[in-house]
Amino acid sequence: MRRVLAGLLLLVPGALVAQEIGRLDAPAAKPKSYVVYAAEQQSVTAGKQVVLELHFRVVDGFHVNSHTPKSELLIPTQITLQPVAGVKLAAVEYPAGTSYSLAADPSEKLDVYTGAFTVKLPVVAEAGEHTVDGTLRYQACDQAACYPPKNLPVRVIFTAK
Amino acid sequence: MKRSGLLGVMIVGVALMLWAGWHNLRERRLAMERAQENHVVLVPDKAGDAGQGTTDIEQPHMRGKVAPAFTLTDLEGKKVSLSDYKGRPVLVNFWATWCGPCKVEMPWFEEFQKQYAAQGFQILGLTDDVEAGKDTITKVAHRIGVSYPILLTDGKVQAAYGGLDVLPMSFYVNRNGVVVEETAGLGSKDEIEAHIKKTIASGTAPTAVGGQ
DSSP states (O other), rough: OHHHHHHHHHHHHHHHHHHHHSSSSSSOOSSSSSEEEEEOOOEEEESSEEEEEEEEEEEEOEEEEOOOOTTSSOOOEEEEEEEETTTTEEEOOOOOOOOEETOOOOOOOOEEEEEEEEEEEEEEOOOOEEEEEEEEEEOEEEOOOBOOOOOEEEEEEEEOO | OOOHHHHHHHHHHHHHHHHHHHHHHHHHHHHHHHHHHHTTTOOOSSGGTTTTTOOOOOOOSSSBBBHHHHOEEEETEEEGGGGTTTTTTTEEEEOOOOOOHHHHOOOHHHHHHHHHHHOOEEEEEEESSSGGHHHHHHOOOOOTTOOOOOOOSSSSSHHHHOOSBBSSSSEEEESBBBBEEESSOOOHHHHHHHHHHHHHHHHSSOOTTOOO
16 A cells, blocks of 8 residues: 555656646747737628728737838838739728837837738739738837837738629 | 545546646647637737836847957948957947937937046947948938947848847947846936946956957
């Protein structure tokens, strides 16, 4: 009986280690992306100009320049889309930015996106399933630092009927 | 009978603990996979409330190490090396024309450059975005009002300093050529001056080795 008990006691640390590995509150990795793309299946009318919506969200605590920043030095948010057969792409429509200033430099006015923002993509598509691939280029900052420009892959999947 | 009953309860208990650990691990892996699929990004713990001090983006990884040597070109086309400042305290500051916080601290650097010049203190501004072009960089530097050397990076120097995931990045190099302080993001003016004083006070012999 004692041997069995000793054996069981030896198993306990192993069980505790297994619990530790499975912890969900382990330190979070720092973000490598500051904008999130919410891909969603869309359904549109074939043969007519329709507007697809691309939903993005800037991670809390950060901002990105709008498509029309107030200085030529700043890097605008911009989408590049690859041509695809059966889909005629029109010019992308960007939302207006909001005015923003760094706490350390209130005189410098920026034009940025924070939180959720939606980019509109007018298309005329033939009937069928379509996938348009592209890239969202953006440059993010927070109150104290800026981060090199990043390219976020974007895939727009929709059905034209 | 009692013993076998107790043994049975213990076996069941240990089995439950093992199962719970395995189940927890499996759930975490599935959650990670789902997060990857949905491009969910974890929110940083401190970046959002930055501005009160230095952004805690990276753990310092150069502190205590010899500052990597470099030779770069300044805005006049002259070659400038870190070793040109051997035996002197140097602040190596990476910045970019599109970086707002960088341009907030650069006038402070200019002020400190003059204030601590007698102690041999020197600032080198390394531009991370050479693609902006020399003319634009020159225009921005003049607008900010800096007179210390602005150097054009070559891609290698960023890697030598640990890769730059954030700007501004500053490396305070003492007279012995050792990085005594490293900061990411905009700090307060007082913090920057404290780092400069520490750098000037650190290291004694001008017979430095390593990067300088």
